[in-house]
Every structure is written in C-alpha cells, then in structure tokens.
Amino acid sequence: MHPAFSIVIFTTLSGLGYGLAAVLGLGLLDPAATATKIAHLLALALIATGLLSSTLHLGNPQRAWRALSQWRSSWLSREGVMALITFVPLAWSAWASLFDGRYLALPGLVGTLLCAVTVYCTAMIYASLRSVQAWHTPLTPLCYLMFSAAGGLVLASFFGFAGAGSTVLAPALAATFTAAAWIAKLFWRHRMRTLRPISTPETATGLGRIGRVRLFERPHINENYLTSEMGFKIARKHAAKLSAIAFLLGGAVPVLLLLVLPLAGVGAGPSASLIALLAACCHAAGVLMERWLFFAEARHSVTNYYGG
Numbered sequence: 001m002h003p004a005f006s007i008v009i010f011t012t013l014s015g016l017g018y019g020l021a022a023v024l025g026l027g028l029l030d031p032a033a034t035a036t037k038i039a040h041l042l043a044l045a046l047i048a049t050g051l052l053s054s055t056l057h058l059g060n061p062q063r064a065w066r067a068l069s070q071w072r073s074s075w076l077s078r079e080g081v082m083a084l085i086t087f088v089p090l091a092w093s094a095w096a097s098l099f100d101g102r103y104l105a106l107p108g109l110v111g112t113l114l115c116a117v118t119v120y121c122t123a124m125i126y127a128s129l130r131s132v133q134a135w136h137t138p139l140t141p142l143c144y145l146m147f148s149a150a151g152g153l154v155l156a157s158f159f160g161f162a163g164a165g166s167t168v169l170a171p172a173l174a175a176t177f178t179a180a181a182w183i184a185k186l187f188w189r190h191r192m193r194t195l196r197p198i199s200t201p202e203t204a205t206g207l208g209r210i211g212r213v214r215l216f217e218r219p220h221i222n223e224n225y226l227t228s229e230m231g232f233k234i235a236r237k238h239a240a241k242l243s244a245i246a247f248l249l250g251g252a253v254p255v256l257l258l259l260v261l262p263l264a265g266v267g268a269g270p271s272a273s274l275i276a277l278l279a280a281c282c283h284a285a286g287v288l289m290e291r292w293l294f295f296a297e298a299r300h301s302v303t304n305y306y307g308g
Contacts, residue, residue, distance in 0.1 A: 002232040003295035010054035011122065012288045015144065017046030018115040019152025021090050024097075025112035028156060029164035032101030039159040040094035047090075051083055075128055079121035086114040119148045126294075131301045133199070134192040143188055146181035147287055153177050154254055154283045158276040161261070167272070171258040178258075178283065182251035185290065189243065192297065199301035219305060234296045242293055250286015254279040 021043040023029075029036040068084075070077040089111035096104045123144035126135040153174035160166035201215070202208030257279040261272055 003292045006053045006055075008288065008291050008295065010050045011144075012050070012284070012291050013046045013053070014050030014122065015119060015148040015287070016151040016155065016284060017043050017048075017050060018086075018119050019148035019150070020155045021047065021086075021093075021152070022112040022115040022149065023152040023156040023170070025089075025093060025108035025110075025115070027103045027105065027108055028166050028170055029159060030166075031097040031103040033164040035159040035162040035164040037098050039156065039164065040097050042155070044087075044090060044094060047083070047087075075121055075124040079118060079125060082114065082118040082121050086111065086118050089114060115148075116145060119144055131199070132298050133195055133197065133301075134298050137188070137191060139184065139188040139191060143181065143184050146177060146184050147290075150174065150177040150181040151283060151287060154258070154276075154280045157258055158273065158280045161269070161272040161276045167261070171261055171276070174279075175255045175258045178251055178255050182247055185247075197299075199304060201304045204301065204304035232296055234293075239293060239297055242289055246286045246289040246293065248286075250283050250290060254283040254286075257282075 020039060024036070024039060024043060029039065068077055068080045071081045089107040092107040093104060093111055096102045096107070120141050123141035126132070127137065127140035130136050153170060156164075156166065157171040157174045160170045200208070201213040205213055207213050257275055261275060
C-alpha cells in the first residue's frame, strides 16, 4: 500500500495525543503544575493536527463531514464520531487544569476510556479489511492501543520531570508499555512474514483448477489509482533494516533512558527533562517509521491482477 504522508502523520500524532490525554485523564500528573497545563494543550494540539492531516488524503476534503453519517457500518465514520465526542471530556479536563488547577475524576476517566475507543476505531479501519491480509488480525488494534498508551506515558514522563510531579511511576509505566508495544509488534511482523496468502492469482482469476497462473500482460499500460495506491513495493532487505532501526530508536533507546533516570535517583530538573524529552523524541521517530512500514509492506489483493 502507498504510505501516504498525511495518513502516517495522522495515525502517529493522533495516537500520541490520545495516549497523552488518556494518561492525563488518570490524574498521574499534578493538575496545578504548569507542565501539566502545557501537557493538556499539547495533547489537544496533537489530536487536532493529526485529524486535520488525515483530510489531506481525501479527494475532496471539504466533504469530509459526510463520512460521519455512515457510523452504522463504517469504522472510518465511527472514528470521526468518536473523535468529536472525545473532545468534550478532554476539553473539560483541560479547562479544569488550566484555569482551576484541579483534576476532575469524572471527565478525566471518561476521557481516558473514550480515547481508547477512538484509537481502537482508527485501528479497525485497517484491521477490518480482509483484502489486506497483513492488517486483518486482532494484533493490529492491539498494537495501535499499546503504542498510543506507550507514547502517552513517555510524554507524561517528560512532563513529570519538567515539574508535573511524577518522576517514578510514569517512567516505570512508560518503559513497561513501550517494551510491551514493541513485543506485540514483533508478533505482528512475524505473522505478516509467515502468512500464506489467501488471495493469489489463481483464486483471483478462478483458474487455479487448471494450474499456476502467471501474468502474460498487464491490464493496461498507464498507471492508475490502483497501481499507485495499492501497488507500492519496498525491498524486503530495506524493510528489515528500517524495522530494526524503528525497534532500536522507538523501543530500546526510550526504555533504557526512562529506566536509567529513576534508578540513578535523578529528580525533576533540566538534565532529567532533557533526557526524558530525548526519550520521547526517539519514541515518536520510531513509531513514525513503524507506521510508514505498516502501510508500505501491506499487500492488497487487487495487486494479483497486476502481477503483484
């Protein structure tokens, strides 16, 4: 599949934003701290930026609102509806922290739950597609949820060291969830690499009973939407290298940095904040690379008609 930049940015930023908002909803950070107020604003900004970037992939972005009407059958529509609903408790919690310096349990916990539901809906847009066999697995929403939680906790760790108060619990949870997210991704990639294709040129053409089907000539000479969007190819050795870099950058480095800080007895301060910020940046870069591979390595069954 073609890894459209807008969709890669959308899934990465919105995942980080919902993850951070979910952590804030649990009340792990001091609501009166300036760092926590900034964290609320950052969470809303990441979510809004991610959602807006997703519209850039549409042929007619001005008609994006029409997608909300198909929530009974479309995971894309459900995601849009849930994103709008989730903004209510998130904005309520942010308002309480910004202007009253208080943590409100009801909107906080409701916001955390709705964040998880929204990320799940995003993942199901891809997991529900039987035509993309690599995506069609429960491991896809699991990875999306785990990466969102890990990203939120890594960002919360940075804000904790920047003055929001959580310098032990948040880093410990962040390291745990980050490691678990990449382990889940390892299982996801192993499944993708060992899949036996359900859709083949033989099943696609219905000629399998005769023998092996090979493409004699492409259906047409010029490129079209299907070949450009569904026929993206990346060499396996390059994908393996990028995957290794993503695991190292987004998983190993942040976990080591977050574990070293509490064990070394480093409290809140500029040096600890910089190290936590480095962990957050590395994690975000690794997730961005992982998300690009998520699309680039996917194989749509329609490529059977084009010699894929």
